[in-house]
Amino acid sequence: MFLVLHFICLFFVAVLSMYMVRHYIFSLTALNSGSVQPQYALHGLSCRPSVSILIPARNEEAVVGRLLHRITQLTYPKEKLEVILIDDASTDSTGEIADQFAKAYNFIKVVHRSTDVGGNGKAGALNEGARHAKGEVLLLFDADYYPQVDIIEKLAGYFVDPEVGVVQGRIVVLNEPETLVSRLVALERIGGYGVDQLARDRRGLVTQCGGTVCGIRRSLLDHLCGWDEKMLTEDTDLTFLAYEAGFKVRYAHEAECYEEAVDTWRSYWKQRHRWAKGHMQCFFKHAVPFIKSRNLGLWERIDGLLVLGTYFVPILVALSWLLGAVVFFMYPVDWFSAIWTVIPLFAYNAGNFASFFEVGVGIYLDHRVRASWIIPVLLLGFTLSVLICSRALIDLTVSKIKGRKEHNWAKTVHAGEDCI
Amino acid sequence: MESPHIRHSSPKSPNRANSRGLHTIAAIVAFGLSCIPLWLSFQYSLAEAVTWLLSLGQMSVTRLFSAGTPMLVIRMADGSNLSLLMTFQRCGLVSITIFGFLWLLLLHFLKASLLRKIMWLEIGLLIGLGWSVLRLSVSILIAFHFGSGALAVVDFLVSPFADVFWAVATWSIALSTLTPKAVRR
Numbered sequence: 274m275f276l277v278l279h280f281i282c283l284f285f286v287a288v289l290s291m292y293m294v295r296h297y298i299f300s301l302t303a304l305n306s307g308s309v310q311p312q313y314a315l316h317g318l319s320c321r322p323s324v325s326i327l328i329p330a331r332n333e334e335a336v337v338g339r340l341l342h343r344i345t346q347l348t349y350p351k352e353k354l355e356v357i358l359i360d361d362a363s364t365d366s367t368g369e370i371a372d373q374f375a376k377a378y379n380f381i382k383v384v385h386r387s388t389d390v391g392g393n394g395k396a397g398a399l400n401e402g403a404r405h406a407k408g409e410v411l412l413l414f415d416a417d418y419y420p421q422v423d424i425i426e427k428l429a430g431y432f433v434d435p436e437v438g439v440v441q442g443r444i445v446v447l448n449e450p451e452t453l454v455s456r457l458v459a460l461e462r463i464g465g466y467g468v469d470q471l472a473r474d475r476r477g478l479v480t481q482c483g484g485t486v487c488g489i490r491r492s493l494l495d496h497l498c499g500w501d502e503k504m505l506t507e508d509t510d511l512t513f514l515a516y517e518a519g520f521k522v523r524y525a526h527e528a529e530c531y532e533e534a535v536d537t538w539r540s541y542w543k544q545r546h547r548w549a550k551g552h553m554q555c556f557f558k559h560a561v562p563f564i565k566s567r568n569l570g571l572w573e574r575i576d577g578l579l580v581l582g583t584y585f586v587p588i589l590v591a592l593s594w595l596l597g598a599v600v601f602f603m604y605p606v607d608w609f610s611a612i613w614t615v616i617p618l619f620a621y622n623a624g625n626f627a628s629f630f631e632v633g634v635g636i637y638l639d640h641r642v643r644a645s646w647i648i649p650v651l652l653l654g655f656t657l658s659v660l661i662c663s664r665a666l667i668d669l670t671v672s673k674i675k676g677r678k679e680h681n682w683a684k685t686v687h688a689g690e691d692c693i
Numbered sequence: 694m695e696s697p698h699i700r701h702s703s704p705k706s707p708n709r710a711n712s713r714g715l716h717t718i719a720a721i722v723a724f725g726l727s728c729i730p731l732w733l734s735f736q737y738s739l740a741e742a743v744t745w746l747l748s749l750g751q752m753s754v755t756r757l758f759s760a761g762t763p764m765l766v767i768r769m770a771d772g773s774n775l776s777l778l779m780t781f782q783r784c785g786l787v788s789i790t791i792f793g794f795l796w797l798l799l800l801h802f803l804k805a806s807l808l809r810k811i812m813w814l815e816i817g818l819l820i821g822l823g824w825s826v827l828r829l830s831v832s833i834l835i836a837f838h839f840g841s842g843a844l845a846v847v848d849f850l851v852s853p854f855a856d857v858f859w860a861v862a863t864w865s866i867a868l869s870t871l872t873p874k875a876v877r878r
Binding site: 297300301304305598601602610611613614615616617618620621629630633634636637640641642643645646648649652 | 780781782787788791795798799802803845849850853854856857858861862864865866868869870871872873
């Protein structure tokens, strides 16, 4: 019993240490390479494929007009651009606002989904939009986003490489100063995109598609038969399907898009709960096929497995701490003290899946100063993550046992306040 | 066509590489000179400081340096004695080590003058020492008033988290001050 408990605790600590070392390597990679990426027009070659922008929207009247107006300002040649807004059974005036834009601009189309067929989640809406899209590349934007005017050039440029199936842009929080929650989300985005994604891209590891501000090669999507509507995080699912199919996912750091982040704890909980549950779904779906995939190198497989397990980490930290307490008090041995006292450090490495030093390095690379002062508060995010991820795991297990389906919109309410 | 995954290495000037190498050696030396003496004397210095601080509050605390690890003997309110071994875990030496390594492995790589970085190493170690004195004193006060059960909770369950907190907070402030002024946003 004594030995088994020690062994289990040591195993947990070893796994958590792997995450920490990985985050450290990413931080160093980002620090050494800076935040400047290679030109998107590689070797002077420019890639201007035909592009279809898909905007799935359900009850987004507060923000959809802002995005559509911005899209009319994009510098990408309009003859190569079409915009498809999927009004997914909205009960507000989202559809009417979009219709007005469609009347004024011939490259904007609106697909209305009735309550009979629509409202079953983002993946369903995207599949509907993809059926109408004619572009070689599909770009996805959520309705609350606000892209740079030349974002398409920056994202589409990567498709010059035939191996690239998906390109992800950088997401920056627009409403950062509003509340403590939006500040914490902004920190997570800085660490997650400014360091983690950048470093994974540089090292040729598993770069993740975030489901928005991303471009997808049409041929890849056709090969995958669209988005899996059973998945809660269709973006993570797509990432792993793309790698398993032999494609690469790239990250375009210079392609920035601004989002309205959640600003209340309730919205934070709802959003993260969906992400956690979806990621766990993906873990069970992809862990084995990904490891067995012949299209991937050893480091890609290891990194992919760690990415898939990200949402288990907060649970693992809490478990190792509890188990450590039992071992520490009931079967004390000298060498265990060192391990026991290091466990809290892992809490900061699992705050929200971007380690505190990744966040710090990201802030440094963005030349910001005061944002780093709230890094210690990430501990709060970690505490919440333990609860969110535990709840997500329980919910997923229960829904598996009961055979419940998961495809519902987990809507984040957007205020659309003018902070631009 | 060349794959975008192929990284283009730009030739670095030998002078820059040399200066970076010297910078690293200087940082390692500074780290060693600051941390090793602290590690060797930390438990003793902490025992002295805590004894002095608690004696200001009229508490009877005796330090014993005869054994391999220093020990504090506290006269409790009920007249009994509580012996507190100054283990490295209880002393907060782990968090000081974590801060030292955070400095060496991350802050050292920032583009700032070596002197300012070393200054932050020293400030961090001083904060760690001060934090440990305060935390241990508070733990002993809790033990004095609520018994040794409360000490176990504070000492082993709360303290490790509190210790990492100061290390992360100090590291974050150091990071913000080491951002070059010319590019600050």
